[in-house]
Amino acid sequence: MASTQPVPARQDSEFTDDIEKKVYASSDEKPDYVDTTTYSEDGLEELRLKQAEELEARLASGAADDSEYLVKDAHDVSIKVLSTRDDYELPVVTFRMLFLGLGFSAFGSVLAQLYYFKPQTLSVSESFLLIVIYFIGKAWEKCLPSHGLFRYINPGPFNIKEHGAALIMAFTASSSATAIQVISVQSLYYDNQLNPGIAIFTLLGSQLIGYSFAGLLQEALVYPSICFWPSVITPATIFQALHFDGGLGSKRTKIFWILFAGIFCYEIIPQWIFPVLTGVSIFCLVDHTSSVIRNVFGGANNNEGMGLLAVCFDWNFIGSARLYTPLWTQLNQDVGIVLTYILMCAVYYGNIWHGLNFPFMSQAIFDIDGLFIPCTNITEQYNQTAILTDNKFDPVKYAEVGPAYFAATNAFATISHVLCFYWKELLPFFRMLNPWNKTVTMTHDEHYTAMKRYEKVPKYWFLALLAIAYGMAQATDYTGKSNFTWWQLTVILFLSSFFTIAYCTTSAILGYSQFSTQLDGFYSMIGSYMAPGDPIANMYAALYGSQPTVQGIALLGDLKLGQYLKIPPKVNFLVQVMGCIVGALLNYVMELSIVSQQRAALLTVAGTRLWSGQNAQSFNSNAISWGALGREMFSPGKTYFMVPVALAIGTVPPMIQYALHRKWPRNIFLKNFNTSIVLQYSCDLGVGVNTQVNTSMTLGIISQYWIRNRYPRAFTKYNYIVAGALDGGTQVISFILNLALFGAAGPAVPWWGNDGKYSADRCLAPA
Known part of the structure; x- marks a missing residue:
C-alpha cells in the first residue's frame, strides 16, 4: 500500500491538472473512460491512488483547508468521505464470517417471510443487520479463546471484511421474494399447490436472473467513480468508522453511538406514545x-x-x-x-x-x-x-x-429514459457484449485501483449463471401451470434487461430507484396483451419483469459496497449466491408452513390479530385487474387508454x-x-x-x-455517519416495538395517545 504520510497541501486545481481526465458526476464534458493507447494505465492509476491516500491523510489529520474538504461530485464522495485503505492480510472467508452470514441470512429470510403474512408488515433493514452483526462479532472476538484449535473459530479481531461479507450475505437473503407472492396466491386463490421442487426452482430462477444481470453490468456500473451508488455510502461510512476509527476514542464513533442511543430512546414517542x-x-x-x-x-x-x-x-x-x-x-x-x-x-x-x-x-x-x-x-x-x-x-x-x-x-404512469444523458456510462457494457471488441478501457476510480490486486470473477460465470437461471425459469413455467409460454418469458426478460440497465444507471449515478410499483404495472400491462384474460400468466409477467431489476439494483449496490470495503470479488460472488439460495429455501419453507396452517385466516378480508393475507390479496387483485380486465380498461377507446399512451409520451x-x-x-x-x-x-x-x-x-x-x-469540513466528516446513526437506532427500536407492541408477534397494545378515533395527525380518519 502506498505511503499515507501527510504532504504539503495542494490546491484542487493542481490535483485536477495532474489527472487531466478526472470525471465529475455533474459533467459530461470529460469521459470517465480513457483509451489506454494514450495513457499508461498502471502509472496513471497508481498516481491517482497515491494522491487520494495523501489527501485522505490530510483530511484525517485536519491539515487540509476547507476547499479540500468540499464535496463537489461523485469522485469527491468516494475519496473524501470514504477511505481507500485496504488491509490486504485480513482474513475474509472464516468460520465466523460464514456462521454469522448464514445465521443472519436464515434469521432475515424467515423473519421477512413471517411478517409478509402479518397484519403489521416488518422488513429487516440493512442498518439493523449491520449493527447486530457488529455486536455479535465483537462479542465473539472478546469471549471466545483464539489460541490453539480455537484460532479457526476465533481468528482474532472481528475485521471489516468479515463484517462486510457477512452483512452482504445476510441482506441478500433478508426479503420476501416476489416469487413467494406468486406461489402463495396460486395456492390460496387458484387451488394450484406447486410441487416443492418447482417452487424452489421458481424462486431461485427469478432471483439468479437478476444477479446475472448485475454481474454483467458491474464493469459499467460498479467500477467507475461516477457510479458511486449514493445509497451505499452511509453503510460504507459506518463500516469504516467502526473498524478504522480506533473504537470509542474516535470522535466520529462517539457521535455515532450517542446519536444511535438518542434516537433509539426518542422514537418510542412518535411511534407509540404520541x-x-x-x-x-x-x-x-x-x-x-x-x-x-x-x-x-x-x-x-x-x-x-x-x-x-x-x-x-x-x-x-x-x-x-x-x-x-x-x-x-x-x-x-x-x-x-x-x-x-x-x-x-x-x-x-x-x-x-x-x-x-x-x-x-x-x-x-x-x-x-x-x-x-x-x-x-x-x-x-x-x-x-x-x-x-x-x-x-x-x-x-x-x-x-x-x-x-x-x-x-x-x-x-411514466417511464424513465436515460439513454440520452448516460450513453457514455452504458458504452462499456455494450462493448463488453461484443466478442470482437479489441478496445480496452481504463476505469478511473481509486477504490477500483486498490482492488486490482484481487482476481476478478470471470464474465462466463455470470453468463453460465444466467443460462442456468433461464433454464430454471422456462422449466418451472411449464411444470408450474403458469400458462406463461417460452416466447412470452423471453420477451419479458429482454424488456427486463433493458429496464435493469436504465434503472441501475440512475441508481448508481443519481441515487434514484423509486420505481417498483410503476414497473409492476408496466409488466402487468404487457402481460395483459401477451396473455389476455389470464391472471396467473399476468403474475408471472410481473415476476420475471420486475424481480430481475429489483434484484439487480440490490446486488449491484452490494458489489459497490464490496469494492468500498475491499472484499475480494470472488468472495463477494460467493456470499451473494449463498444469500440468494438460503433466502429462497427458507422463504419457501416458511410460506408452505404458514399457508397450510393459516389458510382460513389468510383468505378472510380482515384476517386475525396474528395473521393476514392482505399482501397476497393485493397481489392477486392486481393480477386480476390487469390480467383479466387489461384490454377492457386500457385498450383504445377504453377509460384508461391514456395510461399506456403515457408510457410513450x-x-x-x-x-x-x-x-x-x-x-x-x-x-x-x-x-x-x-x-x-x-x-x-x-x-x-x-x-x-x-x-x-x-x-x-x-x-x-x-x-x-x-x-x-x-x-464542508463538518459535512465530509459527519454527514453520512449521522445518517447511519439515525437510521440504525430507529430501525432497531422499530424492530423491538413491532415485536412487542404493534401486533407483529402477537396482539397489538393500544395506548391512550393513539386510540384510533382520528388519524395520527388528528384529521378525519379514512374509512
Whole structure:
C-alpha cells in the first residue's frame, strides 16, 4: 500500500491538472473512460491512488483547508468521505464470517417471510443487520479463546471484511421474494399447490436472473467513480468508522453511538406514545371533520392524504435518503412532488375518470355503480371473481358485472429514459457484449485501483449463471401451470434487461430507484396483451419483469459496497449466491408452513390479530385487474387508454431536454434537470404516509446545499455517519416495538395517545 504520510497541501486545481481526465458526476464534458493507447494505465492509476491516500491523510489529520474538504461530485464522495485503505492480510472467508452470514441470512429470510403474512408488515433493514452483526462479532472476538484449535473459530479481531461479507450475505437473503407472492396466491386463490421442487426452482430462477444481470453490468456500473451508488455510502461510512476509527476514542464513533442511543430512546414517542408527531398539521388540528382538509393536508395514516404543509418528527418516516441523495436528484424529485399536489387535486376534484365516485387515495378497483357515501369514504369494491371462469376472463360474465375503475389518483404512469444523458456510462457494457471488441478501457476510480490486486470473477460465470437461471425459469413455467409460454418469458426478460440497465444507471449515478410499483404495472400491462384474460400468466409477467431489476439494483449496490470495503470479488460472488439460495429455501419453507396452517385466516378480508393475507390479496387483485380486465380498461377507446399512451409520451421530454442541452451545454439547469425523475415523482403521493415529504425536502436542501457548501469540513466528516446513526437506532427500536407492541408477534397494545378515533395527525380518519 502506498505511503499515507501527510504532504504539503495542494490546491484542487493542481490535483485536477495532474489527472487531466478526472470525471465529475455533474459533467459530461470529460469521459470517465480513457483509451489506454494514450495513457499508461498502471502509472496513471497508481498516481491517482497515491494522491487520494495523501489527501485522505490530510483530511484525517485536519491539515487540509476547507476547499479540500468540499464535496463537489461523485469522485469527491468516494475519496473524501470514504477511505481507500485496504488491509490486504485480513482474513475474509472464516468460520465466523460464514456462521454469522448464514445465521443472519436464515434469521432475515424467515423473519421477512413471517411478517409478509402479518397484519403489521416488518422488513429487516440493512442498518439493523449491520449493527447486530457488529455486536455479535465483537462479542465473539472478546469471549471466545483464539489460541490453539480455537484460532479457526476465533481468528482474532472481528475485521471489516468479515463484517462486510457477512452483512452482504445476510441482506441478500433478508426479503420476501416476489416469487413467494406468486406461489402463495396460486395456492390460496387458484387451488394450484406447486410441487416443492418447482417452487424452489421458481424462486431461485427469478432471483439468479437478476444477479446475472448485475454481474454483467458491474464493469459499467460498479467500477467507475461516477457510479458511486449514493445509497451505499452511509453503510460504507459506518463500516469504516467502526473498524478504522480506533473504537470509542474516535470522535466520529462517539457521535455515532450517542446519536444511535438518542434516537433509539426518542422514537418510542412518535411511534407509540404520541403518533401525532408522525404528522403535525395545523389544518387538521383545527378541523377534524372535513374530508377536503384530510385529502389535501392530512397524510399521517396510510392512504389518508397528500400531507401538504405538514411537519413530521418521526425519523422512521423521514429516513436518511435526503442526507445522501445528490442535490440535483432531490430538486428534481421536489419539482415532481409539487406537480403531484396539483395533478391529484385537479384529477380528483375535476371528476376526471369519475374520480369523485371513489376514495381520494386507494389501490383497489371499484364498480361505477357502487354508491359513494358522503363523510365515510366508502365505495363498493369491484367483484373480481364474478368475471372469471376457470380462473380466466369470461366476457359474458363481464357484460353482466360491468366495467371497473381505479381511484383517480392511482392512474398515472411514466417511464424513465436515460439513454440520452448516460450513453457514455452504458458504452462499456455494450462493448463488453461484443466478442470482437479489441478496445480496452481504463476505469478511473481509486477504490477500483486498490482492488486490482484481487482476481476478478470471470464474465462466463455470470453468463453460465444466467443460462442456468433461464433454464430454471422456462422449466418451472411449464411444470408450474403458469400458462406463461417460452416466447412470452423471453420477451419479458429482454424488456427486463433493458429496464435493469436504465434503472441501475440512475441508481448508481443519481441515487434514484423509486420505481417498483410503476414497473409492476408496466409488466402487468404487457402481460395483459401477451396473455389476455389470464391472471396467473399476468403474475408471472410481473415476476420475471420486475424481480430481475429489483434484484439487480440490490446486488449491484452490494458489489459497490464490496469494492468500498475491499472484499475480494470472488468472495463477494460467493456470499451473494449463498444469500440468494438460503433466502429462497427458507422463504419457501416458511410460506408452505404458514399457508397450510393459516389458510382460513389468510383468505378472510380482515384476517386475525396474528395473521393476514392482505399482501397476497393485493397481489392477486392486481393480477386480476390487469390480467383479466387489461384490454377492457386500457385498450383504445377504453377509460384508461391514456395510461399506456403515457408510457410513450414519457420518453419524449428527455429527448427534448437533451437536444436543448446540446445546444446550450453550459446551462446548469439543462444539464441537471431530469424529466424522468420529475415525471416519476409527479405520481408519487398516491399511497402510504405522506406527512414526512415536506420535512425531508427541507432536510435535504439543508444537508446537501447549505451544510455541504458552508461547512464542508463538518459535512465530509459527519454527514453520512449521522445518517447511519439515525437510521440504525430507529430501525432497531422499530424492530423491538413491532415485536412487542404493534401486533407483529402477537396482539397489538393500544395506548391512550393513539386510540384510533382520528388519524395520527388528528384529521378525519379514512374509512
